[in-house]
Amino acid sequence: MAELIKKHCPKCNTEVSEEAYFCANCGTILRAKPTDVSITKQILIYFVSLFLAPFGLGYAYTYLKQPDMKSKIIGAISLGLTILSLVFGYLAVKSFFEQSYNSLLDITNTQGL
Numbered sequence: 311m312a313e314l315i316k317k318h319c320p321k322c323n324t325e326v327s328e329e330a331y332f333c334a335n336c337g338t339i340l341r342a343k344p345t346d347v348s349i350t351k352q353i354l355i356y357f358v359s360l361f362l363a364p365f366g367l368g369y370a371y372t373y374l375k376q377p378d379m380k381s382k383i384i385g386a387i388s389l390g391l392t393i394l395s396l397v398f399g400y401l402a403v404k405s406f407f408e409q410s411y412n413s414l415l416d417i418t419n420t421q422g423l
């Protein structure tokens with residue numbers, strides 16, 4: 311049976327697990343935690359980007375920074391959805407105010423003021 315090569319923390323030399331992201335003893339980061347690219351995470355990110363637009367920018371930024379292509383694509387989609395959401399949000403608010411203004415004009419016109 312092959313002996314497992316043990317990994318040690320470069321700072322305090324504590325034996326650490328091969329899968330560990332940080333040293334349990336001193337907290338030194340051993341390797342960058344990969345971003346979650348699962349489909350459920352993607353749905354969450356796209357949902358946040360569309361409906362809670364400003365918060366989508368945080369995800370977009372984090373994912374665009376990642377070295378792997380898949381994360382970058384997710385970040386780009388998230389950014390696109392955020393921008394779309396902001397544009398549509400702006401148009402919706404704009405048309406709402408225009409409508410209110412027009413109906414206000416109608417009221418004043420019908421009342422002959």
Ligand SMILES: [Zn+2]
Pocket residue numbers: 319320321322323324333334335336337338
């Ligand atoms: Zn350590």
